[in-house]
Amino acid sequence: xxxxxxxxxxxxxxxxxxxxxxxxxxxxxxxxxxxxxxxxxxxxxxxxxxxxxxxxxxxxxxxxxxxxxxxxxxxxxxxxxxxxxxxxxxxxxxxxxxxxxxxxxxxxxxxxxxxxxxxxxxxxxxxxxxxxxxxxxxxxxxxxxxxxxxxxxxxxxxxxxxxxxxx
Amino acid sequence: xxxxxxxxxxxxxxxxxxxxxxxxxxxxxxxxxxxxxxxxxxxxxxxxxxxxxxxxxxxxxxxxxxxxxxxxxxxxxxxxxxxxxxxxxxxxxxxxxxxxxxxxxxxxxxxxxxxxxxxxxxxxxxxxxxxxxxxxxxxxxxxxxxxxxxxxxxxxxxxxxxxxxxx
Numbered sequence: 220x221x222x223x224x225x226x227x228x229x230x231x232x233x234x235x236x237x238x239x240x241x242x243x244x245x246x247x248x249x250x251x252x253x254x255x256x257x258x259x260x261x262x263x264x265x266x267x268x269x270x271x272x273x274x275x276x277x278x279x280x281x282x283x284x285x286x287x288x289x290x291x292x293x294x295x296x297x298x299x300x301x302x303x304x305x306x307x308x309x310x311x312x313x314x315x316x317x318x319x320x321x322x323x324x325x326x327x328x329x330x331x332x333x334x335x336x337x338x339x340x341x342x343x344x345x346x347x348x349x350x351x352x353x354x355x356x357x358x359x360x361x362x363x364x365x366x367x368x369x370x371x372x373x374x375x376x377x378x379x380x381x382x383x384x385x386x
Numbered sequence: 387x388x389x390x391x392x393x394x395x396x397x398x399x400x401x402x403x404x405x406x407x408x409x410x411x412x413x414x415x416x417x418x419x420x421x422x423x424x425x426x427x428x429x430x431x432x433x434x435x436x437x438x439x440x441x442x443x444x445x446x447x448x449x450x451x452x453x454x455x456x457x458x459x460x461x462x463x464x465x466x467x468x469x470x471x472x473x474x475x476x477x478x479x480x481x482x483x484x485x486x487x488x489x490x491x492x493x494x495x496x497x498x499x500x501x502x503x504x505x506x507x508x509x510x511x512x513x514x515x516x517x518x519x520x521x522x523x524x525x526x527x528x529x530x531x532x533x534x535x536x537x538x539x540x541x542x543x544x545x546x547x548x549x550x551x552x553x
Contacts, residue, residue, distance in 0.1 A: 220540055220551075222396070228532035230391055230401035233408065237400025237429065238551070240407060245428035245550030261412035262404065265436065312550070345551055362545075364538040365395035370531035373387055378529075383412030383479070384387075384405070384512060 220362040221337065221346045225320060225353035228369035229385075235315045235349050236262050242345070243269050247312035250305050254278055254295055254322035254350075260386050273311075275301065278318070287325045295327035299336060309341040320350025320357070330354055387529040388504065388513045392487060392520035395536035396552075402482045402516050403429050409512070410436050414479035417472050421445055421462055421489040421517075427553050440478075442468065445485075454492045462494035466503060476508040487517025487524070497521055 222238070224231040239249045249272040257278035266274050277298025283291055299322075306314060323330055334356060340346055348357060358364050380386055389405070391398040406416045416439040424445035433441050444465025450458055466489075473481060490497055501523060507513055515524060525531050547553055 220545070224397055226532075226535070229389070229530060230397060230404075230532045230534065233402075233404025234397035234400040234534075236404030236407050237397075237402070240403050240432045241400065241427070241429040241553075242550045244431035244433075247550045260408070262408040264411035265407045266411075269432065358537065361538060362540040362543070363396060364536075365393075365397045366535040366537050367397065367401075368393070368533040368535050370525065370533050371528060372531075373529040376529070378387070383409045383414045386408075 223361040223364045224349045226367035228367035230367045231349040242313040249313045250311040251315045253317040255318045295322045303336045307339045313345045315347045318350045320353045324352045390528040390531045391516045393534035395534035397534045398516040409480040416480045417478040418482045420484040422485045470503045474506045480512045482514045485517045487520045491519045
């Protein structure tokens with residue numbers, strides 16, 4: 220099954236982390252990939268200590284501000300290639316592609332390239348895709364889509380991202 | 387800050403698990419309470435192994451079907467009392483009240499009782515509340531609200547809840 224967690228509200232990456240924890244807790248093998256992101260997020264301290272869970276980051280330390288650099292593109296493209304092999308191998312029960320929709324939004328790879336990778340998915344593997352701006356073609360392909368809709372956010376009142384809460 | 391994750395889509399409890407993992411990864415103390423739920427969910431196998439994280443369930447093994455029993459009510463009320471002391475003590479950096487909105491929906495305790503407990507929250511503690519049907523008074527009190535909106539779900543095609551994915 221393919222899950223998509225999209226929308227402008229908080230909870231997409233955390234939901235993917237929750238899925239990874241639940242699957243690992245059930246004894247499943249989990250591959251947790253992050254596109255665009257390359258920072259040492261707090262959650263990785265826990266995820267990396269779970270033996271049946273592999274974490275890979277395909278982003279740089281610094282965020283993409285206006286336009287992606289050649290290095291951003293290269294990191295994402297390398298990631299997609301690695302993920303492609305991981306999906307095809309069917310070695311993992313759950314594969315998370317965190318912020319894959321953001322990688323698509325920044326055109327780090329094309330939608331066609333991404334759909335080609337998703338098409339390699341074996342029926343027994345669960346795939347979780349996150350990120351704002353999920354394209355229609357991915358929503359159509361998904362079996363489950365949740366829109367995380369921002370009703371209210373403390374960002375708008377000036378609270379900045381906090382360690383342990385946002386990263 | 388108070389977070390509310392509500393709505394009819396998948397991702398509320400998993401987002402709360404993700405928040406707990408991120409906070410624990412940052413070295414924070416986490417109290418993860420589940421109302422209404424009392425089953426040995428897969429994710430608990432991981433959460434219970436994290437030293438800085440305490441898990442408590444205030445629900446029974448069997449779900450509430452039509453109306454709550456006296457035991458459902460008692461379990462939730464005991465939970466609210468325990469949570470009240472936990473919130474007041476300010477011993478934890480993050481407190482999760484998973485499915486608290488469902489406990490309210492089933493009237494296991496009153497909205498006023500619940501709001502009274504929330505009012506004990508110290509400014510330095512982060513509180514996460516989940517569950518469908520978040521009442522207006524809780525949304526008003528929250529600093530962050532995300533509606534997990536079901537766009538598509540494989541349940542509607544007959545796929546039942548699966549171990550490691552839904553529980």
